[in-house]
Amino acid sequence: xxxxxxxxxxxxxALEPHIDARTMGIHHGKHHAAYTSNLNAAIEGTSLDGMxxxxxxxxxxxxxxxxxxxxxxxxxxxxxxxxxxxxxxxNGGGEPSGALADAINSAFGSFAxxxxxxxxxxxxxxGSGWAWLVTDGGAVSVTSTPNQDTPLMDGGTPxxxxxxxxxxxxxxxxxxxPDYIAAFFNVINWDKVAELYAAAG
Amino acid sequence: MAERSDGLSRRDVLKLAGGAVLGAAxxxxxLADDGTFALPxxxxxxxALEPHIDARTMGIHHGKHHAGYTNKLNAAIEGTDLIGMxIxxxxxxxxxxxxxxxxxxxxxxxxxxxxxxxxxxxxxAGGGEPSGALAEAINSAFGNFAxxxSSFSxxxxxxxGSGWAWLEVDNGALSxxxxxxxxxxxxxxxTPxxxxxxxxxxxxxxxxxxxADYINAFFNIIHWGKVGELYAAAG
Ligand SMILES: [Fe+2]
Ligand SMILES: [Fe+2]
Numbered sequence: 001x002x003x004x005x006x007x008x009x010x011x012x013x014a015l016e017p018h019i020d021a022r023t024m025g026i027h028h029g030k031h032h033a034a035y036t037s038n039l040n041a042a043i044e045g046t047s048l049d050g051m052x053x054x055x056x057x058x059x060x061x062x063x064x065x066x067x068x069x070x071x072x073x074x075x076x077x078x079x080x081x082x083x084x085x086x087x088x089x090x091n092g093g094g095e096p097s098g099a100l101a102d103a104i105n106s107a108f109g110s111f112a113x114x115x116x117x118x119x120x121x122x123x124x125x126x127g128s129g130w131a132w133l134v135t136d137g138g139a140v141s142v143t144s145t146p147n148q149d150t151p152l153m154d155g156g157t158p159x160x161x162x163x164x165x166x167x168x169x170x171x172x173x174x175x176x177x178p179d180y181i182a183a184f185f186n187v188i189n190w191d192k193v194a195e196l197y198a199a200a201g
Numbered sequence: 202m203a204e205r206s207d208g209l210s211r212r213d214v215l216k217l218a219g220g221a222v223l224g225a226a227x228x229x230x231x232l233a234d235d236g237t238f239a240l241p242x243x244x245x246x247x248x249a250l251e252p253h254i255d256a257r258t259m260g261i262h263h264g265k266h267h268a269g270y271t272n273k274l275n276a277a278i279e280g281t282d283l284i285g286m287x288i289x290x291x292x293x294x295x296x297x298x299x300x301x302x303x304x305x306x307x308x309x310x311x312x313x314x315x316x317x318x319x320x321x322x323x324x325x326a327g328g329g330e331p332s333g334a335l336a337e338a339i340n341s342a343f344g345n346f347a348x349x350x351s352s353f354s355x356x357x358x359x360x361x362g363s364g365w366a367w368l369e370v371d372n373g374a375l376s377x378x379x380x381x382x383x384x385x386x387x388x389x390x391x392t393p394x395x396x397x398x399x400x401x402x403x404x405x406x407x408x409x410x411x412x413a414d415y416i417n418a419f420f421n422i423i424h425w426g427k428v429g430e431l432y433a434a435a436g
Contacts, residue, residue: 026409026410030409030410031410034410073361126308126382126383127362127363127364127381127382127383127400128362128363128401129362146362147361147362148361148362165362165401166363166400166401166402166405167401167405167409167410170401170402170405170406171405171406171409174261174265174402174406175261175265175266175269175402
């Protein structure tokens with residue numbers, strides 16, 4: 001059973017002006033699509049076929065060595081982008097509420113302090129990668145990963161992620177990654193992030 | 202790349218020059234009179250490599266990315282013993298760099314050196330194939346130029362994330378390698394004589410996700426005369 005590229009949960013231009021339609025179209029239709037088909041090609045005919053992506057990435061040591069790098073890179077790319085589309089929305093922005101807000105305040109002091117910690121993680125990731133808000137046993141923390149690595153590989157559950165590969169922002173922001181990071185906060189779908197936080201228990 | 206044909210280190214040159222303004226050094230790496238690194242100018246106009254590399258990409262790549270690495274490198278080494286050392290000496294012995302600035306020097310010093318080489322080994326009059334001793338070395342290492350081209354292209358295509366593919370020299374022998382991010386063959390004691398930047402910033406405005414097209418186009422602008430010179434100097 002092959003993995004399928006999920007459709008975008010909104011139109012390609014829905015996140016304008018923060019993320020432009022052309023970037024969304026290529027990012028989803030080319031980059032995410034390629035991770036998906038490369039992942040499927042790597043696992044075809046192996047015992048991984050039929051496993052969930054979370055189970056696969058949570059135990060990469062069990063992946064046959066001959067396909068481990070391909071699964072790590074493309075499986076990571078598949079999962080990371082699945083999450084990324086979901087935690088953004090045209091009606092996003094603002095601040096979280098409820099239990100998620102409590103967890104953020106307890107970990108960072110305030111939403112503003114969380115925003116600066118997350119932005120710094122995204123800005124300082126050198127090269128390609130992601131910044132994350134991760135939950136592990138109810139507590140939340142900020143981290144970053146190189147390339148398409150995911151917190152799932154370390155047993156954490158990512159509930160918010162920002163793609164800082166240059167392909168995520170170069171057409172609109174070029175070298176100005178900090179502007180892209182600041183704009184991202186206008187499109188975060190906090191309801192979805194809270195849902196993921198609740199589901200992660 | 203920034204090897205001086207007279208065998209002098211940057212520190213020697215600074216001493217000889219007695220603090221005078223030196224202007225551009227021999228190989229694309231420029232010095233300022235205070236021993237900091239200077240952004241070398243592009244050796245051709247920003248639109249000179251069109252249509253293979255577009256003018257806007259060249260302008261941002263040189264004026265923002267390379268300039269950013271240069272500034273951050275200088276900020277990292279300010280007030281340290283590294284001031285006055287050549288970038289080759291610094292990158293060739295990162296373990297000797299104070300730990301608190303090692304990552305900054307590795308990333309930004311690598312970015313400084315890599316881009317300084319990159320501009321030089323491209324040219325509007327580039328393309329074709331190498332000749333002379335370099336051609337012989339390529340044939341001896343790879344069989345023929347076509348095989349070299351496909352191996353180099355495969356290496357550049359295989360870099361996952363940001364990085365570079367290289368043709369490098371070690372004791373006269375040529376080999377291919379790739380590095381992540383701004384790591385340089387200099388960090389492994391090898392001399393890079395040809396490199397292609399496969400960070401997405403190097404091609405995204407023009408090629409987007411089509412890295413293979415960018416790699417293919419790069420072969421139309423390789424300045425083989427310069428690569429041959431660097432090969433001879435590394436000998
Ligand atoms: Fe991406
Ligand atoms: Fe670059």
